[in-house]
Amino acid sequence: MTEAWQRDGRLDPALQFPPWSPASRPLRAVLLTGATGFLGAFVLEELLRRHPVQVFCLVREEPGLEEPGLEEPGLEEPSQPGAARIHRHLQSLGLWDPAFVARIVPVVGDLGLPRLGLEEEAFLALADQVEAIFHCGVVAHFLRPYAALRAVNVGGTTELLRLAGTGGSRPFHHVSTLAVFFDRAGFDGGTTVGGTTVGGTMVSEEDDPEPQGLRSGYVRSKWAAESQVREAMQRGLPATIHRTSRITGHSQTGATRSSEDLLSRMIKACILLGSYPVLPITVSMMPVDYVARAIVHLSSMQQSLGKTFHLFQPAPIPWLDLVGMIGEAGYPLVAMDYDGWRAKLKQAAMADHPEREALAGLWLLLGPDSALLGGRPSHKTPNSDLCLAGSGIQCPPITPALLRCYLAFFRQRGFIPAAAQ
Numbered sequence: 480m481t482e483a484w485q486r487d488g489r490l491d492p493a494l495q496f497p498p499w500s501p502a503s504r505p506l507r508a509v510l511l512t513g514a515t516g517f518l519g520a521f522v523l524e525e526l527l528r529r530h531p532v533q534v535f536c537l538v539r540e541e542p543g544l545e546e547p548g549l550e551e552p553g554l555e556e557p558s559q560p561g562a563a564r565i566h567r568h569l570q571s572l573g574l575w576d577p578a579f580v581a582r583i584v585p586v587v588g589d590l591g592l593p594r595l596g597l598e599e600e601a602f603l604a605l606a607d608q609v610e611a612i613f614h615c616g617v618v619a620h621f622l623r624p625y626a627a628l629r630a631v632n633v634g635g636t637t638e639l640l641r642l643a644g645t646g647g648s649r650p651f652h653h654v655s656t657l658a659v660f661f662d663r664a665g666f667d668g669g670t671t672v673g674g675t676t677v678g679g680t681m682v683s684e685e686d687d688p689e690p691q692g693l694r695s696g697y698v699r700s701k702w703a704a705e706s707q708v709r710e711a712m713q714r715g716l717p718a719t720i721h722r723t724s725r726i727t728g729h730s731q732t733g734a735t736r737s738s739e740d741l742l743s744r745m746i747k748a749c750i751l752l753g754s755y756p757v758l759p760i761t762v763s764m765m766p767v768d769y770v771a772r773a774i775v776h777l778s779s780m781q782q783s784l785g786k787t788f789h790l791f792q793p794a795p796i797p798w799l800d801l802v803g804m805i806g807e808a809g810y811p812l813v814a815m816d817y818d819g820w821r822a823k824l825k826q827a828a829m830a831d832h833p834e835r836e837a838l839a840g841l842w843l844l845l846g847p848d849s850a851l852l853g854g855r856p857s858h859k860t861p862n863s864d865l866c867l868a869g870s871g872i873q874c875p876p877i878t879p880a881l882l883r884c885y886l887a888f889f890r891q892r893g894f895i896p897a898a899a900q
C-alpha cells in the first residue's frame with residue numbers, strides 16, 4: 480500500500496512549466512535557499528565568486544536570531560532584514576568578503592509556508608526577478624518523524640517549483656542526498672576487505688530510487704521532494720538534481736558547520752575516550768568546497784539540464800587508517816573491540832563527564848552493529864563523467880593533511896581538546 484509520504488512525491492497537477500530558452504547573456508539574479516546552512520553558504524560564495532550575479536537568499540528571520548551589530552572591520556551594518564544572519568554566517572565560515580554586500584539580497588520568508596511565506600505580490604515580484612533557483616534549504620534531522628519535516632522539506636520544494644514555473648520557466652537546481660538509495664533495510668553496501676569495498680549494489684546517476692523500504696523520516700522527505708522535481712522535469716522544467724553523500728569541512732580551512740555529523744562525533748568521542756573501536760569499515764570525507772564548486776559548475780552548463788549528478792568521495796579510506804592519522808596528529812588512541820568501546824562510551828555518557836551530552840548523543844546514534852558507518856556501494860556516474868570532464872573539479876583525497884586541517888578547525892571551535900605535546 481502506498482503511504483502518505485510516497486503520495487507526497489506526486490507533484491501538484493496544477494503546476495505546469497512553459498517552454499524555456501536560455502538567455503544569450505550571463506545570469507543576472509538567482510534565488511538560493513539554505514544560505515545560513517552549511518552547503519548553502521559555500522554555494523553562495525561560489526556563485527558570487529564565479530558569476531556576476533545578485534543572489535536573492537531566502538532566509539528565516541527568527542526572533543532572537545537576528546544579531547544587532549557586526550564588529551568585523553569593513554562589515555557594514557546590514558540594512559535589510561535577514562542580512563545580518565547571512566553576513567555573520569559567512570564570516571563564521573571564513574567566507575565573508577565586504578564586496579558581497581550589494582550582491583546578496585535577503586528575502587525573509589519560510590520554506591514551510593505557502594508561497595514561501597511571502598505575500599502574493601512579493602512572490603510574483605521574486606519570480607519576475609530571479610532567473611534560476613538553487614535549493615539547498617532543508618531541515619536535516621535524522622531522528623525526527625516525516626510529519627515534522629514534511630512542510631519544509633517537501634512543501635518548501637513544491638513552493639519553489641511553483642516559483643520556478645511562474646511567469647515562464649527558469650532552471651531549478653535541487654540538492655538531494657545519496658541516502659535515497661542507502662537508507663533502507665537490507666541495502667547491500669558490499670563487504671570491506673582490506674579497506675576496499677567488494678560487491679554490493681551498483682548505484683547509477685540514471686537510476687530513480689524506489690521509495691519502498693526507506694526508513695528515516697528525513698530520507699523519506701528527501702525522496703518525496705526529489706520525486707516532485709523529477710516529475711517537474713518530465714513536465715518540461717529545466718532542472719538538475721545533485722545527490723550528495725556526507726559533506727565535510729573545507730579542504731583548506733577545515734571550516735564546517737557539520738561537526739554534529741556522525742563521523743565528527745565519532746572522532747571527538749575517540750579523542751575524549753583515548754580509544755577507538757576496531758571496525759572493518761571504510762570512511763568517506765568529501766570537502767564542502769568541492770561540492771559547492773561542482774554544483775555551481777554543473778548548474779551553469781546547459782548540457783546538465785535534465786540530468787542527475789552523484790557527488791561522493793571516490794576513494795574512501797579504511798577506518799583504521801583514519802584512526803592512525805588521528806594518532807599521528809597528536810591524539811594517541813588505544814584499540815578496543817566495538818562492544819567494549821560502546822560500553823565505555825555509555826559509561827562516560829552516564830558519568831559526570833564534562834562532555835557527557837555529546838557522548839550520550841553519539842551512543843544513541845550508534846547501533847550495536849555500527850551499521851550507520853558501514854557500506855559503500857559501487858557507483859556509475861555517466862553524467863558527472865561527461866559534464867565535469869576537463870573542469871579540473873575533483874574530490875580531494877583523504878590525506879593526513881586534510882585530517883589535520885579538520886582537527887585544527889575542531890580545536891579552534893572548542894569541539895575537541897588540544898593535542899598532546
Ligand SMILES: NC(=O)c1ccc[n+]([C@@H]2O[C@H](COP(=O)([O-])OP(=O)(O)OC[C@H]3O[C@@H](n4cnc5c(N)ncnc54)[C@H](OP(=O)(O)O)[C@@H]3O)[C@@H](O)[C@H]2O)c1
Pocket residue numbers: 512513514515516517518519537538539588589590591614615616617618619631654655656657701723724725726727736737
Ligand atoms: N551536510 C551533508 O553532509 C549532506 C549530505 C547529503 C545531502 N545534503 C543535502 O545538502 C543540502 C544542504 O544541507 P546542509 O547540511 O547544508 O543543511 P543545514 O546546514 O542544516 O542547512 C539548512 C538550511 O536550510 C534552512 N532552513 C531550514 N528550515 C527553513 C525554513 N523553514 N525556511 C527557510 N529556510 C530554512 C536553514 O536555515 P536556518 O539557518 O534558519 O535554520 C539553513 O540555512 C540539503 O538538501 C541536504 O539534504 C547534505
